[in-house]
Amino acid sequence: MIYSIDELAVKDEHLRPLSPYDDKIDLRPYIRETLVLTIPVKQLCSPGCKGLCPICGTNLNRETCSCKNEMHDPRWDTLKELKKTLEMRRNNGQSKTQALTQPRCKTKNAL
Numbered sequence: 691m692i693y694s695i696d697e698l699a700v701k702d703e704h705l706r707p708l709s710p711y712d713d714k715i716d717l718r719p720y721i722r723e724t725l726v727l728t729i730p731v732k733q734l735c736s737p738g739c740k741g742l743c744p745i746c747g748t749n750l751n752r753e754t755c756s757c758k759n760e761m762h763d764p765r766w767d768t769l770k771e772l773k774k775t776l777e778m779r780r781n782n783g784q785s786k787t788q789a790l791t792q793p794r795c796k797t798k799n800a801l
Contacts (some may be wrong), residue, residue, distance in 0.1 A: 707780070734741055740750035748755040 732741060742749055743755045745756050745757040746755050748757075
């Protein structure tokens with residue numbers, strides 16, 4: 691973070707305006723942000739640790755659980771369908787280029 695008294699120069703997101711009358715800069719929000727960003731997202735006891743199951747809490751180092759760890763995100767459905775189409779066409783002898791150039795979906799209403 692850089693502070694500047696030139697308000698016209700403060701167009702960068704890392705620059706902050708500073709009044710000539712200010713005698714203090716509050717650094718607490720920036721220090722807090724830095725500290726929070728250093729906390730690991732997934733805390734492990736060692737680099738080889740498998741962690742805990744996020745669903746049931748089973749220690750994955752000792753046993754396996756039967757939870758389905760796959761979360762369904764509908765935004766990826768179109769890409770999964772394209773992957774299936776490409777794999778089917780590749781298995782039928784078509785190259786990736788041929789599979790990509792052929793139409794993969796039909797639309798009722800053209801925009």
